[in-house]
Amino acid sequence: MSSTSHTPIATVGTIAGSCRTNLFSFLTLLLTVLLTSSAFAQTPSLPVCKKNNGATYLPHCTSNDLSVTGAFLTADQCYCSDGDNISATLNFKLFNKTGSFRTSFAFFAILESTDSEGNVSKQYITRCKSGVPGGSESIISFDDPISVECGASLKLTNVYLAWTDASDRRVCDLAFCDIAPKCGKPLDITITSLLTADVEATASCDNSPTGSLAITPSGGTSPYDILVKDSNGGTVATYTNVTGTQTIEDLAADDYSISVTDAATPENCTYNTTKSVSSIACCVAPDKPAICQTPADLCGDGKISLTISNAVVGDWYIVFQGTTKDSIQAESSTITFNGLTPGGKIRVYGVDVKNGTRCKGPEANCDNTTIGTCSADFSARSSSSAQTLAPTKQRNIRTEVYPNPTGRDATINFSVPKSGHVLVRVYNALGEPVATLLDGEVKGGENRALVFRGDKLPSGTYYYKVTANGKTKTNRISLSK
Known part of the structure; x- marks a missing residue:
């Protein structure tokens, strides 16, 4: 009875332990596969061709019958909003050296996309088109759309083109490893995207006309015409034949409408967008520092101190003496620079930094300022003021x-x-x-x-x-x- 009752329990424990071991092994294998797949996804490449002996190879192309003279995207609209993900048709302009009809044409490449921040993404891409019309020049549109970011720079790299000849009646899809010899390996192919514009705004200071807009058109057909209007419909600026970034300055806080028209024929494309110029509190140049000095003590360290009595709390004050520079952010209306060298000429000024703006005030120096000795009464008041206004001990960086x-x-x-x-x-x-x-x-x-x-x-x-x-x-x- 004892033996009979214990045997099943031992077997269950063994099975449970075995299951846990197998489960751990399975999870480890799954994680490895996922990490490996992720690594491969980050480094896209063309298909790998292998011979019977296991050696790898790439197609050996000897023909130059067809070439791509241009590539561009089309969609239901000729424009898109900068930064949006879009689905568009890829089109090739082809030059056919022989002018003969081709039953199929394909390409294999790495699609490289660079956004406005300079971030680069890559993916393997292939498309095939059945029936390329005869004639020296033609435009073909691939049936399967591609997904890209509007405004990104697009190009195909490591490109292989493939086509059938008069006697080869193969149709799509073409196998990459079997495209030789009727194939070509051109240089990178730049893809013209849909028309858009990146618009960056710089805020105005305290509702004054100090704001700006930087408009950068892309896609479509260059050059571009730009029209900018304010919220009342009044024309603010017009520009023609723009090929780069166009900056509009001296703008007040407002909502602006921007129209960008390209040079496409027979019909232009126009992209419309809006951008707000906000108003922020900006810097104010501090007054010329009012300064006095505390002479060196012959029994001390032989250094002098320079005191500013009209400092603005929060502003930075900078003192130069020769090549030596020191700076203090004012925490009260009175600040002191210590350890200056007697006889060394000085210059000192204040700087207000606020919301990305910087205003430098007029400087006081030995040529435009009489630097008197700080009076005992002033020193006492400064000391008392400092005790009243000085903050608690610094706790943070x-x-x-x-x-x-x-x-x-x-x-x-x-x-x-x-x-x-x-x-x-x-x-x-x-x-x-x-x-x-x-x-x-x-x-x-x-x-x-x-x-x-x-x-x-x-x-x-x-x-x-x-x-x-x-x-x-x-x-x-x-x-x-």
């Missing part, structure tokens, strides 16, 4: 960058609450590091200035990170050349 946007270089100011190792690094939009500006020790509360040099980098959005004591502060830099 503080940082600001100006000018932003920038066309070349930008200054990154920062301070950290606690002394220690600090890393300041700049990254591109893909998260890849492009520059390390600082990798070293910094004193707590010390204001530091670093220069981001963008002259050798492409236009785009960059991010910099200030990392100290296990905390990170991230800000954006817009580089526009």
Whole structure:
């Protein structure tokens, strides 16, 4: 009885354990397959041809009877909205050297798409058309549409063309590995997309006419005509024969209508869109700094201090003495630069940075300012004011960058609450590091200035990170050349 009652229990446990092992193995295999499939999906390629002995090969093309002289997309409408995913018909303009009728024509290629941000995607594509009419020139339209992003730059790379001759009556689909010798391998084929336009707006400052629109037409047939109207229907600007980006400046905050017409014949195509220019609070140039100095103490460190008494809270103040530069973001109306060298000429000015705008105020220097000694009464008032207005001890990383946007270089100011190792690094939009500006020790509360040099980098959005004591502060830099 004992043996009989225990045997089934042991068997069930063994089976359960076996099932768990098999399930784990199956899940591992499934994950491997999925990861492998994902890797292959990211690197599209042409079909692999194999000989009987297992060796791989590509078709050997010797004919040049047919060639593609142009490629373009068509759809129910001749235009599309920038950034939308669209389904369109791919068309080829063909040159037929012999002029004879072909029962079929096919291509095999990698379709490469580059969006407005520079992101590139690739996919394998093949299409076949039965019945290519005779004559030296013709246009064929492939029946199966392709899906692409409106406004993206499109081209076919690693292209193979294939066709049948007079005696070969094969029809679609043609097998890639069997297309030789009636095939050709041309250079990349650029595809003209549907007409669209990318419109970028820059906000106006405090409802003043300081906004702008940057209009970039693409697709259709170049050159383009552009018409811009305000919300009341009044014409703001007209442009003809545009081939690149057209910028309209001095615009007030409003909703604008944009019409872009291409040069297609016999009938033009027109794309209509709207764009709003908003209003934001912008920078205001601070006044010329009112400054005084505290002379060096012969019994001290031999340095002088420079005090600004009319600082604007939140603005940055920069002092130059020779090649030495220091900067402070005002937290009260009175700020002091310490550790300056007696006898060294100085110049100091304020900068207001707000919503991507930068305003520099007039500078005070030894040639246009009489720098008196800070009075004891003023020093006492400054000290009292500082005690009243000074914030609590710095707890977080503080940082600001100006000018932003920038066309070349930008200054990154920062301070950290606690002394220690600090890393300041700049990254591109893909998260890849492009520059390390600082990798070293910094004193707590010390204001530091670093220069981001963008002259050798492409236009785009960059991010910099200030990392100290296990905390990170991230800000954006817009580089526009």
